Amino acid sequence: METAKRYPEIELANVGMRYSSDASEVNALQEISLDIAKGEFVSLLGPSGCGKTTLLRLMADLIQPTSGSIKVSGKSAKEARLARKYGIVFQNPVLYDWRRVEENIALPLEMMGVKKSERKRKVAELLELVRLQGFGDKYPWQLSGGMQQRVAIARALSMEPEILLMDEPFSALDEFTRERLNEELLSIWGQVNNTVVFVTHSISESIFLSDRVYVLSPHPGRLSSVVDIPLPRPRNRETRNSPEFFNLIARIRGSFEGV
Amino acid sequence: MKGLRFLRYGRLLPAMAWGLGLLILWEAASWYLLQVRQVPLAQSKLPYIHEVLSAFAEYGDTLVQEGAVTFGNAGLGFLLGAAAGALLAILMSLSKWIEHLAFPYAVASQMIPILGLAPILYGIVHDERVARVLIAGYITFFPVSINMLRGLRGVEPSALELLYSYAAKPWNIYFKLRLPASLPGLFSGLKIAAPLAVTGAILVELMGARHGIGVIMLRNLYYGPSHTYMFWSTVIVGALLGVASYALIGGLERLIAPWQPEFRDKGGDRL
Ligand SMILES: Nc1ncnc2c1ncn2[C@@H]1O[C@H](COP(=O)(O)OP(=O)(O)O)[C@@H](O)[C@H]1O
Numbered sequence: 041m042e043t044a045k046r047y048p049e050i051e052l053a054n055v056g057m058r059y060s061s062d063a064s065e066v067n068a069l070q071e072i073s074l075d076i077a078k079g080e081f082v083s084l085l086g087p088s089g090c091g092k093t094t095l096l097r098l099m100a101d102l103i104q105p106t107s108g109s110i111k112v113s114g115k116s117a118k119e120a121r122l123a124r125k126y127g128i129v130f131q132n133p134v135l136y137d138w139r140r141v142e143e144n145i146a147l148p149l150e151m152m153g154v155k156k157s158e159r160k161r162k163v164a165e166l167l168e169l170v171r172l173q174g175f176g177d178k179y180p181w182q183l184s185g186g187m188q189q190r191v192a193i194a195r196a197l198s199m200e201p202e203i204l205l206m207d208e209p210f211s212a213l214d215e216f217t218r219e220r221l222n223e224e225l226l227s228i229w230g231q232v233n234n235t236v237v238f239v240t241h242s243i244s245e246s247i248f249l250s251d252r253v254y255v256l257s258p259h260p261g262r263l264s265s266v267v268d269i270p271l272p273r274p275r276n277r278e279t280r281n282s283p284e285f286f287n288l289i290a291r292i293r294g295s296f297e298g299v
Numbered sequence: 300m301k302g303l304r305f306l307r308y309g310r311l312l313p314a315m316a317w318g319l320g321l322l323i324l325w326e327a328a329s330w331y332l333l334q335v336r337q338v339p340l341a342q343s344k345l346p347y348i349h350e351v352l353s354a355f356a357e358y359g360d361t362l363v364q365e366g367a368v369t370f371g372n373a374g375l376g377f378l379l380g381a382a383a384g385a386l387l388a389i390l391m392s393l394s395k396w397i398e399h400l401a402f403p404y405a406v407a408s409q410m411i412p413i414l415g416l417a418p419i420l421y422g423i424v425h426d427e428r429v430a431r432v433l434i435a436g437y438i439t440f441f442p443v444s445i446n447m448l449r450g451l452r453g454v455e456p457s458a459l460e461l462l463y464s465y466a467a468k469p470w471n472i473y474f475k476l477r478l479p480a481s482l483p484g485l486f487s488g489l490k491i492a493a494p495l496a497v498t499g500a501i502l503v504e505l506m507g508a509r510h511g512i513g514v515i516m517l518r519n520l521y522y523g524p525s526h527t528y529m530f531w532s533t534v535i536v537g538a539l540l541g542v543a544s545y546a547l548i549g550g551l552e553r554l555i556a557p558w559q560p561e562f563r564d565k566g567g568d569r570l
């Protein structure tokens with residue numbers, strides 16, 4: 041076992057999540073167990089409504105599971121959040137209208153009490169990393185959707201999180217932009233080397249990005265299969281055209297037909 | 300520069316055209332009432348604009364002086380009322396308990412007609428200045444409080460979760476998110492309240508004061524037809540004070556919260 045040697049960063053054991061209100065009860069997730077090693081890039085893949093966002097929010101300590109346990113570096117998810125281990129990128133960029141791009145990126149740094157000169161230096165670095173040099177003094181609404189999402193990524197990376205949680209960050213973008221941003225994300229990850237949990241409903245996106253894909257099925261949300269992606273890195277345009285890539289797509293698509 | 304051009308073509312030109320058209324129509328209607336229909340007291344009903352303007356020129360000093368007194372009192376009351384309203388909004392947003400305690404009274408206070416409240420208040424404080432300031436503040440308080448509270452509360456959940464994920468301290472959540480997000484609401488409250496505060500101050504003046512535009516308004520009304528033009532001048536000054544207060548707040552908003560959708564440059568001038 042290659043992964044067993046590595047330090048398990050995120051461990052979920054029999055996690056279940058039930059949303060209950062007065063009127064109804066939704067069994068969103070049931071018996072989810074998985075281990076993600078430090079530095080891995082994994083995807084959570086499944087049709088909409090299968091509990092991907094719920095799972096991500098559980099890992100991020102935005103909600104608490106109704107059963108099972110979540111450990112991050114051996115501690116609770118709450119401790120991980122308080123230790124500022126998470127960088128989160130939501131489906132929408134969630135930029136603050138009243139802040140310029142550079143101020144949005146610096147927001148987590150302000151929370152951490154980083155000095156202004158240091159913030160400036162880091163923001164300049166991050167703008168370069170997400171290839172938005174020269175846009176620092178723009179307001180969010182002056183940027184395209186893809187650029188806004190890159191700002192959100194830079195903001196999430198600014199606190200140098202050990203874990204990057206991304207919830208369908210590119211699903212609102214057209215396919216050309218999305219494929220370009222996928223490649224950019226991999227090159228950023230190559231430089232930052234943190235653990236990434238990436239939620240998507242696109243089979244090809246999950247394969248292109250990940251070391252491993254967790255396939256979820258709905259009603260209730262369960263892990264239906266786990267697929268290792270042995271495609272060599274760095275991955276690029278050619279990866280998408282390789283027979284191995286198509287084989288993996290067929291395999292994962294097949295796993296859905298069984299459901 | 301872009302902003303100025305927008306002002307010139309987008310707003311000023313149509314406004315001037317409207318203004319000019321209105322003036323011509325007014326003069327014509329006034330002439331019609333006086334000369335053609337020969338209505339009794341025609342000039343009191345619709346005076347010649349040029350006569351009003353000449354009264355304006357003749358008594359300009361007095362009008363400006365008295366107008367300034369009214370504006371000063373209204374302004375002071377407005378500031379106090381706005382501060383109290385903002386403070387209450389913040390307190391109510393911090394605690395549901397305070398909201399349940401204060402909100403019904405805030406609403407009930409708005410049920411008391413100003414026309415009745417002003418003389419009562421004047422009877423209590425016996426000071427024309429204090430009474431004006433209090434009424435202006437009283438009028439300002441409610442719209443500011445309600446609109447700002449909505450802004451403080453109406454923060455997007457994901458914007459809040461973002462800060463939660465940074466383990467942000469409560470004061471950071473307030474200063475970095477809730478307060479900036481409440482600015483549009485605060486300013487719409489202020490813009491509603493500003494002209495009302497002026498009106499409120501004038502109302503108190505009508506009930507007895509020594510200075511203020513409302514005082515000479517009343518005096519010239521009593522003097523009858525001979526003072527018609529002066530009376531109309533005071534009415535116009537009152538209206539101008541209201542417009543000025545609104546414009547002042549609007550300008551302030553552009554300075555403090557310029558990031559709002561309505562201020563965004565659409566690209567290209569609207570001609
Ligand atoms: N806050 C909530 N309250 C009640 N039900 C919810 C809530 N959030 C999600 N759900 C339900 O849980 C299920 C999984 O939702 P979600 O995690 O958003 O799925 P996905 O992200 O895969 O589309 C859905 O049936 C959804 O309706």
Ligand SMILES: [Mg+2]
Pocket residue numbers: 092093094
């Ligand atoms: Mg989702």
